[in-house]
Amino acid sequence: MPTAFKTLIVDDERLARNELKRLLRAHPQCEIVAEAASAAEALAILAEQQIDLVFLDIQMPEVTGIELANDIPASTRFVFVTAFNSYALDAFSLNAIDYLLKPVAPERLAKTIARLPVADTDESPPTETEQQSNLHVLPEHHGILLKFGDINRIVRLQEIYRFESIGNHAAVYTAYGKSYLHSSLARIEQKLDPAYFFKTSRADIIRLDAIEHIEAGISDGGLVAVLNDGKQIDVSRRQAQQLKQRFGSF
Incomplete structure (x- = not known):
């Protein structure tokens, strides 16, 4: 992994993007290199740039964050961000690092950042076979968003x-x-x-x-x-x- 995660923020609300950028200033390991207001913009950025980490809003017009997640490259990690605390997610088709509820609390964001792998410039990128394997079986620490009552x-x-x-x-x-x-x-x-x-x-x-x-x-x-x-x-x-x-x- 690079010394800093090249980060993309995807959210159709400008104020939400600005707030997340403000919170991420406390985490220099996340280098914000781009932002997008739609899935189409995000896909264009992902095609042009090397993005290591995506913060992804779930509820967006036309194409949702969940649908977009299926098109994110296997080597790119992503975190879901949602304002809907009653949202149910079938996480078994995805491999998100975490799920953040808006408004995002600084201490909760810190826990998410802590789950990122330790940067290592000598680490070789995963092979295609390794990527496919990672998509098939989820690790024991993989988190699933489940609803228990409220x-x-x-x-x-x-x-x-x-x-x-x-x-x-x-x-x-x-x-x-x-x-x-x-x-x-x-x-x-x-x-x-x-x-x-x-x-x-x-x-x-x-x-x-x-x-x-x-x-x-x-x-x-x-x-x-x-x-x-x-x-x-x-x-x-x-x-x-x-x-x-x-x-x-x-």
Whole structure:
């Protein structure tokens, strides 16, 4: 990474861009090199300049920040900024560093900046294969914006112990309670590291270290995984043998 992150601010409101620029003055590692009032302007800048970091408003006319994020180069990091605290985001198709709520608090911005990788001029840029791999499996510290009642909370993957399929949605179980994602279980599975998560059936994905013990299931060959919270999760016969192998002796 460069010694400073060449930063682009994207927001259709000029006052919002100015406020974020003011707050970023306290963080010299972010060098603001451009700003855009629309997704079209942002894409033009990204095509012409090397941008390392984008602060991206979600609610913009014509093309939203979420839609724009899909066209941001894989090597460019980005942070979502939104004024809507009730906004629900399916973060599994994205890889944002963080999500900031307007008005952005200086201490909250500082925490976001702290998540940026340490600059290293000797670091080689990621290869195409590495970029594709990073897009496929999300790291354990990846944050997802989830809503719990009236509170929006950024929950790390390492804090989630179960995903349950509910139609075209998925229930997400965390220590903070239960929330929901607008995503299918199959899509979620593609983004999870199999070293930490295991699909027990078409209905559930559980975190391996959340399993307290395993019991024989009612169906022939099936199992029941009992989680730390006491919840019993059925393991299909097809998946039962694989789960046994995961906990087998070495």
